[in-house]
Amino acid sequence: MKRAPYKTIWLSLPSKRYPIYCYTSSGWDQLASLPRQYPHSRLFLITDHVLARIYKNELKTLLATSRTAALDHQTNHPKNRPWSLITFPAGEHSKSHAVKLMLEEKLFKARCSRNDIIIALGGGVVGDLAGFVAATFMRGIKYISMPTTLVAMTDAAIGGKTGIDTPFGKNLIGAFHHPEAIYIHLPFLATLPHIEYLGGFAEIIKHALIRNVTLYKMLTTHIKSFEVSPLHNKRPMTATESVTASATGLFFKLLTESILIKVRVVIHDPLETAYRRILNFGHTIGHGIEILSDYKINHGNAVAIGCVFEAWLSYRLKYLPAEHFENIFSLIKNMHLPVTFPIAIKAPALYNACTRDKKNERKTASLTTTDTIKFVPLKKIGSVFAAKGTYLVSVEKAFFIKAFKDFQKWTDQHRH
Template identity: 45%
Template structure:
């Protein structure tokens, strides 16, 4: 299926420095725009609806001050009542306990159903604040302002919201689509190099499952020390937008986006979330691709190119924990069905198809163990 191309020049609208490049059309809820560029304050103004009289700006201990404050200021200028909320940065905050604390603060501030949450940050903030929006007073509107590369190419789009539990990652959550997504390119300049690398892991995933040209573009890059070009980011975003449009609730093709994630989520849980998601995805893609090669489902050449690219980016390529530590978490992975572990495995670079109507393949613990090292 062809990728959703960026909107044509004739339909393209722009704020001061942000362009409306895609519409996500999830079918299960109303379409929403993805704006990309610099100047999220003006862009937020352009997507704000007059009926949202209250705003809740949610960020973490890094993003609230850096990016949330100017947005809150503009919303106040628009006449909104604004509540600013913040929690400690990092995956350990993505819990039911943090969500409860934010909910109580919103209830105490008499935030009503007509409010809109503005989530400002990386994937942790967007997942948590999106889930908050999904359940607060049975669901209110929210907007994503994505400030990490990982959030821009992946987490901001598609309506998956969740928190982690001691039993595993993202196990409690909901589908709840934002009303608009702003990809702030200027924010990437302050992003630590290691976080850029984590975002590139999801770009590689998109390339492997659906866009060989994107894979080749990544292979051609001579340095990974600066934010990737807007063109490269948008190519990666286009993969996510296209897949979410055909399968918003992950009944079929959207499962391809889980390439590397069965292993990644087990590693994250086994290491108590000290392994960052992007790093875990890099390792997970290698282990799952190796398993696919062992089973004869993926050519060895594809595995070699994936490993070489991830190594050049500077991402880890070996599991940070023993297999025995990760094994218990496979049983509770969301994709596990009738006790069988499921992996989303590509068949060539840029090609991912269903087999007997299934987008994932059953694998055994013994097979995963063989692929682990």
């Protein structure tokens, strides 16, 4: 039986309004109810190989019970067609033209139509990829997002951005395509590796730094409570299990407050013409780190380093007070997230990688060079520098390299 949501947040846009349901119960009963909600649509669940293996028993039960549910409600589907499962290899490298084409071919072979629905079950990679497939398949079909990682729950699944990576950079090809609904089920975090759990906090910290000093104070006050997931060492939960509000109350409040920040920014600027750029704080540098590491450094850790260094750049450019930078550094370090660059990453290479970012513009008509990179500067904790309404400032290469070297010296003295 479908459970009432713990909290519902609405994302209202001029063209669409949809709910973000936040549950403390398992997501499997919710999935099993979807054929009843969409009796005239076939449901194509897209996930990665890792999640398909972890939840193989739940998926097997889901597919079997959903067929029965569909028949009981006299849909027009054949007996074996309410659900289809499509999987692909886990990891950032799957956000590619090749994997997108593979998914589309499987949808065509399964005779997916425009009134069918994609269910994206997974982290940011699954959501970005499945959402982009939904955006372009037959010029757009519906999809539902069910994020299973903290990064996806607090950030990646929200806002309608979908896309893939290319050899030229991260997320450079994509579309804005909003889901019909987002279902956030806390028990999915039970199978999340600890490093990925901590990485999710990079996005929560980012939201606090750009817009909400109250969220920042919650993080600093209760940091010990957040060091370990409230579901740490728990097995995958079945469809009948849930976690109690008392066990997760503070964490759930933190998560929903972070989601609300993202939602309010997206409502203010749905297509990222200006204000929504503030959500890219930490990501100019973070994406550069991911590219240089060949995605061996996960998104959360890369963004954590990006937040620290972009706060350093804000300080060096005299936008951010030194005390605020030091407090940001301490928070991220105390959350056991990385605060320094890996030794293999050098300033010139990082700068060049960052020039691939979508926010950058050329000063000349040259097709081969970009003179500067752009990032979102902080003015203080909880607020960004507006930069005449662009929310971006440029950094020349020479300044960047000098700031990088000084940052490495400073962090060597303060990270222990």
